[in-house]
Amino acid sequence: MYTVLLVDDEAILREGMRKYIPWNEYGVNTVLEAADVAEALDAMDRHEIDLMFVDVRMPGESGLDLLQTVHKRRSGVHVVIISGYHEFEYAQLSVRYGAEDYLLKPIKTEDVTRILGWFRDQREQLRKEQREEKRWMNDLFAKSFHYALTGKDEFLTERNGAAEERLQTFEWLDKLVHRYTGCMYQFIAVAGSGYADVRELFPKSSGAVPGHAGTGTAERLAELEQVEAIVPAVLGDGIAAYLLVYRNAAAEDGLMELLGQICSLPEDAWAYSPVLSASGLPQYVTQAYVETIRTKLFYKTDRKPVPFDPGHIVTSAYEISEATLNAFRKAVSEESPEKIKFYLSELYFQLCANPLYSIASVKRAYKQLYELALEYGRRHYEASMPESGRAGDEWALETVDRSVTLLALHRTAERLFTELVRRWLNEGGRSSHRVVKEVKKYVLSHLSEPILLVDLAEKYQMSSEYLSFLFKKQEGVNFNHYLKQTRIDKAKELLRASSTLKVYEVAFAVGYQDAKHFTKVFKELTGITPAQFIERL
Template identity: 25%
Template sequence: MVDILLVDDETYVTESLAATIPWKELGVEGVYQAASAAEALDVMEEQRIDILVTDIRMPEKSGLELIEQAKDKWPGLKTVLLTGYSDFEYAQRALKLQACDYLLKPVDDDAFVSCISSQVEVLRQEWRQAEEEQRQQYIRRTEHTVLSRQLMHELLLGRKRTASALQSLLRQYGIGLEVNQACVLLTVQLAGRFREMDRQSSELIEYAVGNIAEEIFAKPYQVWHSSSPQDHVIMLIALPDDASTDYTDKQKMKTLYHLLQQKVSSYLNGEISIVASDWIRFPEELPKHYREALTALYRLQLDEASIVMLDEQWIKQQTSNTALEELHKPPTFIHLLESGRWEAAKEKLHAFFISNSYHTRERLYEAFIAISNGLIYVASKMGIDLHSIDPQGANLLLDRSIMLTASNLRAWSNEMLDLLSMQYDESDIYHKKHIIKQVQELVSKELGGDTSVKTIADRVFLHPVYLSKLYKNETGESLGDYIIRIRMEKAVYMLKHTNKKIYEITMELGYQNPQYFSKIFKKYYGCTPNEYRDQ
């Protein structure tokens, strides 16, 4: 509802308006009165006034001065001036001060109601627009959060992208890292009382931990924090190539890690364990060091606040596992899952488990990481939350029984493959429909000069040839033909319902040449745009 303030040194004017106008019908809830500019400013300090109605001539401070002062402090305020015939020049000046309207005194009730109704409607439109902008901003922020998390997962799990494509995504999501930039990978595990929280509460804590890290690692460091596929907090602490070597000093970094633990303990009343890599190149070396971090967490069972520095010496001291090469040998385990070759993936697992009759606990840890990474990666591409299928097994810290024997791990792996394969066909159909819907929304919103099969393909992160084939198979119409058809439909609408010139319509639809536009239009409708408009 709207609140209004009536200001006039002749109080009978404001009292009459307050008593006779049907305010509720106009959508006005609060009606306030003031007898001077000073009193009006006091009221506006205490109440949220939406519309200010003021007389021009008042002692001490005029209505024009009141409007100017109020507009400076409350820019969204709507203002209406009450003026006599002799003050018409003042009213013109008021309009230059962005007064919304003016009314001649004595005030006619019908004119006043009409004026206030129009201002109420303007306010409502502005509020709706602001609400929509906030909603869109929230959607964009949420989408960016989801998409940046998905990108982090893909990079940790080893998905390859070209440097230019990755750099474009980083910019699009507002992530300040550069390809080949030096960074440290922090894998953070919630410990202490955090371990007892449900998943939703844990996600809030993870986000808070990331924000604290952003404060601690101030310039020249850059921080990208997200969740990991295994529900840890992941932080990439990056440095520009020209940064001083002082910032890369291991002892300095360890001091900052301790500070992060202290701040989390102080602000969030909980503990975290940190596994920190050495300085590595982003993103090429992420998958290897992420696997090492998970191995360290599982082997050391860091259930209390700890810091582990994973330098090359630490990694070399660990037991090497050549048997895992079977999972990473082309076609890799992840590649088989991506292509839906479930039986071949099972055969690869079978080859791994029979490659050596003796599986150490360390080997099973590493195998679980490799297998679960593949399952999580493919499940996310299918739009499936692995927790919904197996809430315990997706995180080894919740169910360590998987690792007791090789047969346990093998049985769990095969079961997960069966569950995912059952949903693969349905998910694949959904995924394709989602892409088609996404493409059609993009085309309908963006018909400018840059709209083409290639630009649309770039927006949905697919190769143009693949997207064209997919669109044709799913709809029976080529994507290029669809773009032209939508352009022509929009052209018809503008010819019927607007007075825009042909060249204006041509430019708006993304065509540079009106003759070419006319040729395409005639091919569709059998007449030129001018002939169509004249019908």
């Protein structure tokens, strides 16, 4: 962790200190040597030195000359002066130039270890304070960035017991640029279902990145070689924004590939700005510009990223024609999923050809069609429709609002209408109790295999969203939590039954390919590790 430099013209003293001082016990992993000031300065240029032990009297320049140079450089190196003479003048000059301590020859091991203990404690306290200050400032940058883009001030942070509001206007940008002097910047926006809630990006106990632990996107972006820091914000409607801070002017080669991995679903989308200097930032960090980003991402229909510039898009409201409504009513009355999908596709391609309608008006049009179908269902199937089906109708309308892109909206609509017609054809739908019961039975008999909600939904001919809704309504927990709990319960059963089973064998038997991940989940749900569970049997 730390690097020490021994500066003394006596090779035997350097060798003795290097050999007999327990450096590793105090976090020192590198001990370098220099016989004079010139060698010491060369070592400082080539290595990041944390602590130096410097002899006062050496051929040529003295240890005090080196101490004065270190003092002028303001390098943060701690210096301990070594002398064979107990002279007040040396001690006085050492203090003036910032020496941390003064040792007399012959050097005692206990004196060196005392200094090492003090040095380690000082450095650890400094790093703790720096981490806390950095976390707090990054947190403030993120909240200010979020406000600048959205005009929403959902967050306050607590510091020293007092509420600290986000920085006003572009004050935070000035502070950001000052903190990362000489850096370049790039603005990216990512659209996906994982960004529906602003609190997913700002967990209660964490600050902004580096080290951000919100949705995971920021963590992956932070792994890029050129990225110095990331400032996140949620724009709403399933869009997250990130301001990337680069160490130099070079664009990040791996960015497009990584964003392609993050936005893995066809319905996801992402956009990016050019690499910017500090002077180019203000025109991108505005609420007006956010609306342009929303519109471009919403109408994106392919896997290519969207480059964007500060221009604005003017949108108009979309209204469904009476002819389209009448044709759709006819398809609904025939209870034909194929015809309904046909008219939905016509609407989709019409909107793709004219990507200048406001997002709100487009979503309103899709909800209007769904409500038209609901009205038909109420007239013909109200008596036989289960309560869970009627509650699901309200939930379905909410999923339309959560759609991030037009393609996601279109596919959501297709799933919702297919599910609705299926319920009609089964006279009010298949019993939700029976479906959930069959899902639980399937889970128990396939625990060693990968189990995905989307595959189960396809098996029982419904959307994954609707199956998730039914499962949580009946069981009181979401499906993923139930699956984890069931796997761990089975693991405990296996461990009780056989003391010879290895932890990794049990992990495989209940569907975990990674024993470490299995151990983490086991402890999360039980409070102890599998090994501790075995010991208590």
